[in-house]
Amino acid sequence: MNMIRILIWLILAYYLLLQLIYLVLLMIGSLQTRRYRKGISFTEFRRIGESRLTMPVSLIVPCFNEAPVIGTTVRNLLKLHYPQFEIVVVSDGSTDGTVEVLRESFGLRRIERPGRRKIPSEEILAVHESEKIPNLIVVEKTNGRRADAINAGVALARYPLLCVIDADCLLEPDTLIRLARPFLRDTRTAAVTGVVRPSNGLLLQNGVIAERRLPRTILGINQEIEYARSFQWARIGLSRFRSMLCISGALILIRKSLLVELGGPWPKAVTDDIEFTMRLNRKIQDRRNRRNERLVFAPDAVCYTEVPETARLYASQRNRWQRGTLQALWRNRGMIFNPRYGLTGLFGMPFFLLFEGLASVIELSAWILMIVALILGIATGAEILWMIFLAYILGVFLSLCAVLMTETTLLRSSGWADFWRIIVALLIDNLGIHQFHLLCRVVGTVEYLFGRRDLGLAMTRKESQPLPA
Amino acid sequence: MNLLTLVQITAMVITVLSLLLLAGIVIVRTGYTRRLVHREEFQKIALPHLCAYLEEKEGREAILGILAKERFPALELLMEQTEQMDPEARKKLAPIYSGLSFLRPILADLGSRHWSLRLRSAERLGYLGEESSIPPLMRALGDEVLDVRLAAALSLARLGCGGAVIPIIMALDLSGEISQRRIAEILAVFGEAAEEPIFKILHDHPLGPAALCIAARTSDLLRLRKAVEPLERLLEHPDDDVRINAVRTLGSLGDPSCVPRITALCDDPGWEVRSAVMDALGRLPSNNSIPVLTESLGDPEWWVRYHAAESLRKLGVEGTDALKKASSAHADAFARDMSRQVLEQNGILNTTEVPA
Numbered sequence: 001m002n003m004i005r006i007l008i009w010l011i012l013a014y015y016l017l018l019q020l021i022y023l024v025l026l027m028i029g030s031l032q033t034r035r036y037r038k039g040i041s042f043t044e045f046r047r048i049g050e051s052r053l054t055m056p057v058s059l060i061v062p063c064f065n066e067a068p069v070i071g072t073t074v075r076n077l078l079k080l081h082y083p084q085f086e087i088v089v090v091s092d093g094s095t096d097g098t099v100e101v102l103r104e105s106f107g108l109r110r111i112e113r114p115g116r117r118k119i120p121s122e123e124i125l126a127v128h129e130s131e132k133i134p135n136l137i138v139v140e141k142t143n144g145r146r147a148d149a150i151n152a153g154v155a156l157a158r159y160p161l162l163c164v165i166d167a168d169c170l171l172e173p174d175t176l177i178r179l180a181r182p183f184l185r186d187t188r189t190a191a192v193t194g195v196v197r198p199s200n201g202l203l204l205q206n207g208v209i210a211e212r213r214l215p216r217t218i219l220g221i222n223q224e225i226e227y228a229r230s231f232q233w234a235r236i237g238l239s240r241f242r243s244m245l246c247i248s249g250a251l252i253l254i255r256k257s258l259l260v261e262l263g264g265p266w267p268k269a270v271t272d273d274i275e276f277t278m279r280l281n282r283k284i285q286d287r288r289n290r291r292n293e294r295l296v297f298a299p300d301a302v303c304y305t306e307v308p309e310t311a312r313l314y315a316s317q318r319n320r321w322q323r324g325t326l327q328a329l330w331r332n333r334g335m336i337f338n339p340r341y342g343l344t345g346l347f348g349m350p351f352f353l354l355f356e357g358l359a360s361v362i363e364l365s366a367w368i369l370m371i372v373a374l375i376l377g378i379a380t381g382a383e384i385l386w387m388i389f390l391a392y393i394l395g396v397f398l399s400l401c402a403v404l405m406t407e408t409t410l411l412r413s414s415g416w417a418d419f420w421r422i423i424v425a426l427l428i429d430n431l432g433i434h435q436f437h438l439l440c441r442v443v444g445t446v447e448y449l450f451g452r453r454d455l456g457l458a459m460t461r462k463e464s465q466p467l468p469a
Numbered sequence: 470m471n472l473l474t475l476v477q478i479t480a481m482v483i484t485v486l487s488l489l490l491l492a493g494i495v496i497v498r499t500g501y502t503r504r505l506v507h508r509e510e511f512q513k514i515a516l517p518h519l520c521a522y523l524e525e526k527e528g529r530e531a532i533l534g535i536l537a538k539e540r541f542p543a544l545e546l547l548m549e550q551t552e553q554m555d556p557e558a559r560k561k562l563a564p565i566y567s568g569l570s571f572l573r574p575i576l577a578d579l580g581s582r583h584w585s586l587r588l589r590s591a592e593r594l595g596y597l598g599e600e601s602s603i604p605p606l607m608r609a610l611g612d613e614v615l616d617v618r619l620a621a622a623l624s625l626a627r628l629g630c631g632g633a634v635i636p637i638i639m640a641l642d643l644s645g646e647i648s649q650r651r652i653a654e655i656l657a658v659f660g661e662a663a664e665e666p667i668f669k670i671l672h673d674h675p676l677g678p679a680a681l682c683i684a685a686r687t688s689d690l691l692r693l694r695k696a697v698e699p700l701e702r703l704l705e706h707p708d709d710d711v712r713i714n715a716v717r718t719l720g721s722l723g724d725p726s727c728v729p730r731i732t733a734l735c736d737d738p739g740w741e742v743r744s745a746v747m748d749a750l751g752r753l754p755s756n757n758s759i760p761v762l763t764e765s766l767g768d769p770e771w772w773v774r775y776h777a778a779e780s781l782r783k784l785g786v787e788g789t790d791a792l793k794k795a796s797s798a799h800a801d802a803f804a805r806d807m808s809r810q811v812l813e814q815n816g817i818l819n820t821t822e823v824p825a
Contacts, residue, residue, distance in 0.1 A: 383473050386473060
């Protein structure tokens, strides 16, 4: 009996610790961003844009059946303010006419360009270049996975920096310049990532983001808060501790030589971005390698990605993320509590294991224990309710902190109506959506243990909305 | 106190904190929105008057009267305008900067213990056009923060203080290619004022190899043709980086009389030097380099082969013919492969259209 009681309190302590760490990370993220902004001089980005120093970038866009969005994505990328870049779209065996859409929009013609295969990938079937756009290449290949498509794209990429983005992603026009800045300032920069936010409410004009609105559904708005809290502010904090173990696949700028040295992302990974980031950390943080390189978070480089707004797609995505996290942790388990990897091994990896990989299982245990305790009369209903309320209000407090920080940046909500929708969404997040999320992750954990390694349901894409006349 | 009481108290405290935080967010948001709207409105009012002043339709006093109401937003507006104007037109803004008396508060910030204020100050001084800010900027070249030193250097360049060229080279971090290129770009902002000091560095070698690299890069950006002769002498310098930078600049300056001196380096032990030589030969219009480039297609280093092939292609019909010939008849298989690759990349060989 006492054991159950002790377990409940232990889990509560775990939850409090988790929220406390997140709060500290958010605060560090906020301070880091403030410091970053102060260091930007008035003409900095204009000079980067005009400088011969700025390294050219190959943008690799892996895509599988992305016909509804690929045209918009490429048009958006063509509007980037950057001195020299090329776009390499890799169609990973698409069957929905993705290449046809590109051919109609950009006038493709087939060329002979075998590339230099430095990383193995599935067979490249054809390479096309655009008759209208000199810096656009489209690669057709046999279906592998996203990672395999990236690896094929690397063979055709000509420039020393690679920027990998998802086919549904939209970038602000100066995102690439802001991502490239750390490479110009510090030769130790290995890779840079930026802010990823939901694109569902964006309005476009000629491929450029004209207005940012919120997604329409509660699930979408909920992810807006989640992305701000966990994928923006907390990640900046984690990067301070050399513990950024998940660079979103939606946006990464990396030295090509380093990506090739690592053998590219792993094609069998369930979430290739998490696995690749961990492997990248394993390489550069290992004291034996004496690399002295660093991963950088650029808090003003913004990428928008489509988030699922139906329960079915959301469940599939979170299930996949959970399986991918566990797979990546298992493959890189040698880093956990290993002092050879410095802070990454002693803080980052244990944090990721305990508060990401196992969080759902621990939280589910808490719910089960509370029910058992209630049935056996070990805890009273009032005690249980107070504990649930504490967990709820802590979550609300943390989300409000993230909203406060976001409101002082250019990513603030576009009007009072959107602002209050965010507040309502964060208040009701813990009244069902969070529990649904938990369930998806628990199912993901169980399925991972039973050997499931597929990618789940593909996102059904919606075309971005044009700005109303 | 039992644990339940602790939970209750914690929950209540956090609830109160959350409510306060929500109120705080609303206040922050309101203030932020107001500031943004205010700034936009100020710019809307001030910009037409500023344009009228620049077109000499309005007097200095009128525009000063408007800008003086919001001095620091006005400074940002003026800096933005300065960036969009050519150097000659920028002189028209000097009376406005001086009329708003920015110098004293900005100079005070240069002595601040906060690096961000020093950075902002060092940057702004370059726009004011006041010669009295040169000595403090020279002192700022010794700041502990690299960004402040760079901002001070750029401001000195904007002020056209030619005497600052050598102190800048000495004050800034010289290690690494990127640092050197950043400094060269700043020195290029000096324009003509930098020509003499740069030539002196190349000619007399008063500083070390890193300074020679920077000087070579700067003479490229300044298109300093009189630097050709000292640059040719640098081709024999023992430091690899100096030879690379000299070759690159000679290639970029485009004087074909340098070709024999440059081709003498095609057997240099450093592959980066050979690669730079091949690249430079493609920029110098001389068919005399075709045999050397053709032979270098078989170099053991990929980048040397690639630049040799690219340079042949750039040399026009004769070079392209030599490349086509090499793609089938060169004795070295790697040379044939590279020639084919470059021809294909440039659509000269084996490019097939997709049927409609």
